[in-house]
Amino acid sequence: MVQRGALWKLDCDVLVVGAGGAAGRAALAASDAGCRVAVVTKRRAGKAGATAVGGRITAVGAFNCARPERGDHPDLYYQDMAAAAAGTCSPPLARIIADEAPAAFDRLRAMGVPFVTEGDGLLQVTGCFSTRPRSYLIPGHGLPIVTAQTEELRRRGVPLLDDCSLVELLVDSERVIGAVVWHPERGFGVARCGAVILGTGGAGNVFPLTFSPPDVTGDGYGAALRAGAVLANMEFVQFGYSLLHPAKNEFESWVWALQPRVLNGEGREFLPARIGGLPVADVFAERSTHYPFSASRPGSRMLDVLIQREISRGSPTPHGGVWLDFSAVGALPDGLSRLWRITADWFQSRGVDLEHQPIEVGLVAHAFNGGLAIDENAESSVGGLFAAGECATGPHGADRLGGNMLLASQVFGERAGRYAAGARDVASWPRVEDGAEAHLGRLLAGRAATDQRRLRRQLQLRMAAAGALGREREGMSEALTWVREAQEVMSGLRWEDRTGPLLLDMRNLLLSAESLLMAALLREESRGSHFRTDLPDRDDRRWAKPVFSRLAGGTVQPLSATWPAVRSR
The missing domain is CATH 3.50.50.60 (FAD/NAD(P)-binding domain)
Incomplete structure (x- = not known):
């Protein structure tokens, strides 16, 4: 006692x-x-x-804010949240998020939290499950906050x-x-x-x-x-792709748009030409729109299931994932080129040559x-x-x-x-x-x-x-x-x-x-x-x-x- x-x-x-x-x-x-x-x-x-x-697992973090002067509106933002939640969120709380985002954003700017710039302004990208670009990027994810x-x-x-x-x-x-x-x-x-x-x-x-x-x-x-x-x-619970070795680092969803080669632990490509009735290139494009796994996206859902199935069948990489090879990536549009440079440099600083060597990735628990x-x-x-x-x-x-x-x-x-x-x-x-x-x-x-x-x-x-x-x-x-x-x-x-x-x-x-x-x-x-x-x-x-x-x-x-x-x- x-x-x-x-x-x-x-x-x-x-x-x-x-x-x-x-x-x-x-x-x-x-x-x-x-x-x-x-x-x-x-x-x-x-x-x-x-x-x-x-800040130790990803190059940038996203912070949403819908501003009418940038072609967006809190009403549209709220609609995206409600669609993603599919009947399971509290509508009043989602509405609060949409309406109070500008004040929260301005508080962070006033505290000196940095955001990624593009030209004379701040870079905005389209985040997971969003219909328009409203994600501002913070170098180091939430660490500066x-x-x-x-x-x-x-x-x-x-x-x-x-x-x-x-x-x-x-x-x-x-x-x-x-x-x-x-x-x-x-x-x-x-x-x-x-x-x-x-x-x-x-x-x-x-x-x-x-x-x-x-x-x-x-x-x-x-x-x-x-x-x-x-x-x-x-x-x-959200599950998303991560680099598995030499360190655990979040693997940004947009990079699937670069059409990497996917190989098992034996170095063999195993994905079929079509997944869920779609060409694999279209499935990669769909997968690039959201970081976490989602049953709501039939093509990318099957991509993740096929990758997990290949791993469980006994053909994983040395650290339990698959290989992604980006060595064939060519010229990119300005927006993607900026993101690719940030991501490639960030991985390079951690001893990973994303541009020339295959990397090991796998699905890990991300957030509840x-x-x-x-x-x-x-x-x-x-x-x-x-x-x-x-x-x-x-x-x-x-x-x-x-x-x-x-x-x-x-x-x-x-x-x-x-x-x-x-x-x-x-x-x-x-x-x-x-x-x-x-x-x-x-x-x-x-x-x-x-x-x-x-x-x-x-x-x-x-x-x-x-x-x-x-x-x-x-x-x-x-x-x-x-x-x-x-x-x-x-x-x-x-x-x-x-x-x-x-x-x-x-x-x-x-x-x-x-x-x-x-x-x-x-x-x-x-x-x-x-x-x-x-x-x-x-x-x-x-x-x-x-x-x-x-x-x-x-x-x-x-x-x-x-x-x-x-x-x-």
């Missing part, structure tokens, strides 16, 4: 968990509103999380607690009153606050190949479920489109619990427009901070400490933990086989049974400082995997990033809607709800 005096204390109006693009924007917005803000982050602020790591926001938070004196993990949210009467946290030197602490904002990213590490850094383990999903929050769209179901204020179904970025869903669904994640992180990070600032009903310390002690009493009881690294690898291999590209009922059912049995074992393990952080990560990964598998089994069709080989067709009559879920009776269960009805209070 942890004694009350042994817990270190953190007192604030708003607690922000995470330090990526969404969390940083939320912390600044709450600070702008005059709140006492504290930020806890699992690794070092400004260096951890998917937004910052994006995170760097600028972190520097401003430090300048303001906002406390940034590095290496500090969220253990549990404290809830009383369906409202957040604080959180239990853990630091490797200070041990367990308790935070008292009026609101918590989760900016913890997704759960890419449920899969063995992912762009997510090791610290992104579904912490927000797991903590929110245990607190009683509603999740949605967890079956929709699902997460906490939020309202227009970025608040979840639990009072005082807010979320933004990959941790939240609502503006996205079956497919997500390229350039929308960095934007959504800014728009709903801003809203989360602004509206969380109004939740200043801070509970008494005895009430918060009672909740912390009750939780820690359970966490510190039980038997010694097993090898969490081995269990994590087992989970990843099962999810790669059953929960990634090409799902089917039998495989997902077996994986779900295994996940729930593993959770039973985990529930009897106790926290020890040496193994506790791994135990916490594993607990959150298992809940994230359970949420994904439950929703994917329930959705008996294929839609967007969710593709079932046993049910390859889209069923708009039954499934043009999101799947909501929450923790009930110890397992993740479906919830009959609509976007306005996810609030439980």
Whole structure:
């Protein structure tokens, strides 16, 4: 039992968990509103999380903004989002994204975030699933955003607690009153606050190949479920091509337009002349319009399936992918030539000669489109619990427009901070400490933990086989049974400082995997990033809607709800 005096204390109006693009924007917005803000982050602020790591895996990041003076309009932008989501997003939240993009864009420019130029202006390209060019490009993906926001938070004196993990949210009467946290030197602490904002990213590490850094383990999903929050769209996970060696780097979709040769590990071309009734050149052109896999594009869907099938048949490259050969690329139009030069130079700086040597690529987990179901204020179904970025869903669904994640992180990070600032009903310390002690009493009881690294690898291999590209009922059912049995074992393990952080990560990964598998089994069709080989067709009559879920009776269960009805209070 942890004694009350042994817990270190953190007192604030708003607690922000995470330090990526969404969390940083939320912390600044709450600070702008005059709140006492504290930020806890699992690794070092400004260096951890998917937004910052994006600068190490891709040359540029896209940030959408529809401007009428550039031949675009928020109405057209909204229509593209709704079409990509295919009935699974929250229309009011998608509308907010379209309308508030210019303000978010201008805030980044004012903070000195750089954008790629072309001639006298800024370069714009057509992002995934968009009908017109509205994606502005940021060199280094989200890293310049995170760097600028972190520097401003430090300048303001906002406390940034590095290496500090969220253990549990404290809830009383369906409202957040604080959180239990853990630091490797200070041990367990308790935070008292009026609101918590989760900016913890997704759960890419449920899969063995992912762009997510090791610290992104579904912490927000797991903590929110245990607190009683509603999740949605967890079956929709984006998978996209990545360089596999000598480093993992995002492989931009537009390069498929260059018509590369595709070879298996034996150096043999294996694609047929026609795929899904289309010439392979037309399929490549279609694949160049979107980075992540999508069941909504029949030609490119079959391209990805054929590549995965060739790999699984035992003809992969040395690192588990296929070879792409761009050596025959000739003269390009100005727009493509500029992008090709940026991309080729970026790869060259990492020891990869894209222009003269074949490269190894494969499909890896990119991002979750699902997460906490939020309202227009970025608040979840639990009072005082807010979320933004990959941790939240609502503006996205079956497919997500390229350039929308960095934007959504800014728009709903801003809203989360602004509206969380109004939740200043801070509970008494005895009430918060009672909740912390009750939780820690359970966490510190039980038997010694097993090898969490081995269990994590087992989970990843099962999810790669059953929960990634090409799902089917039998495989997902077996994986779900295994996940729930593993959770039973985990529930009897106790926290020890040496193994506790791994135990916490594993607990959150298992809940994230359970949420994904439950929703994917329930959705008996294929839609967007969710593709079932046993049910390859889209069923708009039954499934043009999101799947909501929450923790009930110890397992993740479906919830009959609509976007306005996810609030439980």
